[in-house]
Structures are given as structure tokens and as C-alpha cells.
Amino acid sequence: MSFLAIDIGNTRLKWAVYPDGAEPGSPPEQHGAVFLENIDRLADEDWQNLAPPTRILGSNVAGDAVRRRVEEQMEHWDLAARWVVPSSEAAGVTNGYDHPTRLGADRWVAVIGAHAHARKRGFDGPVLTVMVGTAVTVDALSSSGQFLGGLILPGHGIMLRALEGGTAGLRVPTGEVRDFPTNTSDALTTGGTFAITGAIERMSRLLRQREGREPLLLMTGGAGWKVAPSLDVPHELVEGLIFDGLLAINAARG
Numbered sequence: 001m002s003f004l005a006i007d008i009g010n011t012r013l014k015w016a017v018y019p020d021g022a023e024p025g026s027p028p029e030q031h032g033a034v035f036l037e038n039i040d041r042l043a044d045e046d047w048q049n050l051a052p053p054t055r056i057l058g059s060n061v062a063g064d065a066v067r068r069r070v071e072e073q074m075e076h077w078d079l080a081a082r083w084v085v086p087s088s089e090a091a092g093v094t095n096g097y098d099h100p101t102r103l104g105a106d107r108w109v110a111v112i113g114a115h116a117h118a119r120k121r122g123f124d125g126p127v128l129t130v131m132v133g134t135a136v137t138v139d140a141l142s143s144s145g146q147f148l149g150g151l152i153l154p155g156h157g158i159m160l161r162a163l164e165g166g167t168a169g170l171r172v173p174t175g176e177v178r179d180f181p182t183n184t185s186d187a188l189t190t191g192g193t194f195a196i197t198g199a200i201e202r203m204s205r206l207l208r209q210r211e212g213r214e215p216l217l218l219m220t221g222g223a224g225w226k227v228a229p230s231l232d233v234p235h236e237l238v239e240g241l242i243f244d245g246l247l248a249i250n251a252a253r254g
């Protein structure tokens with residue numbers, strides 16, 4: 001009996017297998033990641049020797065065509081995957097988005113995972129969920145478990161490509177984060193990093209002011225480790241926040 005959790009982002013598909021009844025925060029038995037262009041090899045490679053799962057729950061923000069390509073890779077299991085559609089309430093979190101179903105499924109699931117993390121450690125204050133993937137999202141959860149809203153900004157790669165494409169003189173190798181950059185490479189790398197960390201710090205301040213308590217800041221996503229060293233507010237990197245949210249939703253559904 002096993003649970004397959006799937007997180008399809010705009011760059012990579014991440015997957016993890018858990019024993020039935022696993023709780024958010026527990027380690028997966030197996031896990032992996034593939035770039036979207038390699039999805040069609042999952043059945044023959046990553047998933048070839050996987051014991052057939054008994055439940056599959058996924059989050060997908062890469063569109064229906066990608067979802068169908070992933071479902072084709074599951075055909076040999078004879079089990080339909082379920083995909084999270086953000087709703088107005090799930091697993092103890094209420095959704096404050098104007099149109100709840102228009103919220104990115106990954107954001108909804110990550111906020112639910114972050115809520116589960118906070119509750120598990122006895123923290124009942126506000127939580128800020130940061131995902132650094134293709135895009136960066138910074139999402140605020142109140143002490144009472146209401147998703148208040150959050151922001152979306154370009155990730156490092158998109159920022160750099162936009163600057164390269166829109167200018168004549170900004171095609172340079174990756175640089176370092178510096179306090180006062182003195183060359184183009186460092187200026188671009190620092191600009192991207194400070195745009196992201198500045199947005200996070202501002203949201204953290206806004207949430208603290210609204211809730212009257214220091215938020216717990218949980219950060220996840222493929223590029224979280226690049227941002228973390230430059231972030232000036234206390235934070236924790238949690239690798240599988242989306243998987244933890246999928247476990248929480250699965251458990252709440254029974």
C-alpha cells in the first residue's frame with residue numbers, strides 16, 4: 001500500500017512515494033525529479049521498478065497537455081491519479097483568493113503543507129510560505145489558518161532572460177551576490193537575489209504587522225538554497241513542502 005505524490009511545476013516534475021498513512025513531515029521511501037521534456041521516459045525509467053501505488057495525488061501548474069503526458073506514464077498501473085483543484089477550504093486552511101480555483105494548485109498545496117508543519121510543532125502564529133521555482137511565490141497564512149493572499153514574481157532565470165532579451169549590453173556569465181556590485185555579472189545576480197529577498201522581507205513585515213506576531217517562514221523550491229543565504233529574516237528550508245501538503249490533503253480526505 002503506497003501513496004504517490006506528484007508536483008508538476010513549470011520546469012520539473014517532482015515525485016515521492018510514501019507508505020500508506022504517512023503524515024506530513026515524514027520522509028519518502030523513494031523520490032525523484034525530471035525536467036518536463038523528459039516526462040515521456042518516466043514509465044521506462046524512474047517509475048519502471050516502482051511497486052504500483054494504491055493512491056496518486058498530484059499538483060499541476062504546467063497545463064493540461066503536460067498532465068495528459070504524465071497520465072500516459074501511469075497507464076500500466078491501472079489507477080487514476082487525482083489532481084488538486086484549489087477550493088475554499090481544505091485540511092484546516094481557508095482560501096481568501098478572490099476566485100479560489102484560480103490560485104495555483106502548487107501554492108495552495110504548499111500553504112497547506114506549511115500549515116501542517118506549523119501545527120505539528122505546536123506553532124499557532126502566522127506562516128509565510130515561499131516557493132522559489134520557475135517563478136517565486138510568497139504566500140501569507142494568518143494565525144487562524146486563513147490564506148490571506150500572496151505575490152508572484154519572476155524567478156532568477158526569467159529575470160535574467162528578460163534583461164538579456166531587452167537590452168544590448170547584459171549578456172554576461174552568472175556572478176556573485178555582493179553588497180555593492182562593481183561589475184555587470186555581480187550587478188545582475190545581486191539584483192535578482194535582492195528583488196526576491198526584498199519581496200520576502202516586505203511580506204514578512206506586512207504579515208507580522210497584521211498578525212502582531214513574528215511569522216514562521218518556510219521556504220521551498222528548486223532554487224530556495226540560492227536565495228536562503230541572502231535572506232535577512234529567520235527562515236527554514238523545507239524540501240518537500242508540496243509533498244507534505246499533498247499528504248495532508250490526502251489524510252483529510254480519508
Ligand SMILES: Nc1ncnc2c1ncn2[C@@H]1O[C@H](COP(=O)(O)OP(=O)(O)O)[C@@H](O)[C@H]1O
Nearest residue numbers: 009010011012132133134135155157221222223
Ligand atoms: N538540479 C537542478 N536542476 C534544475 N534547476 C535547478 C536545480 N537546482 C535548482 N534549480 C533551479 O530551480 C529552478 C526550478 O525549480 P523547480 O522547483 O524545479 O521549479 P518548478 O517547480 O517551477 O518546476 C530553476 O529555475 C533553477 O534555477
Ligand SMILES: CC(C)(COP(=O)(O)O)[C@@H](O)C(=O)NCCC(=O)O
Nearest residue numbers: 009010061102103104133134135152
Ligand atoms: C505562479 C505559478 C506560475 C508558479 O509556478 P512554478 O514556479 O511553481 O512553476 C503557478 O502557481 C501558477 O500558475 N499560478 C496560477 C495563478 C495564481 O496563482 O494566481
Ligand SMILES: [K+]
Nearest residue numbers: 009106131133
Ligand atoms: K513549484
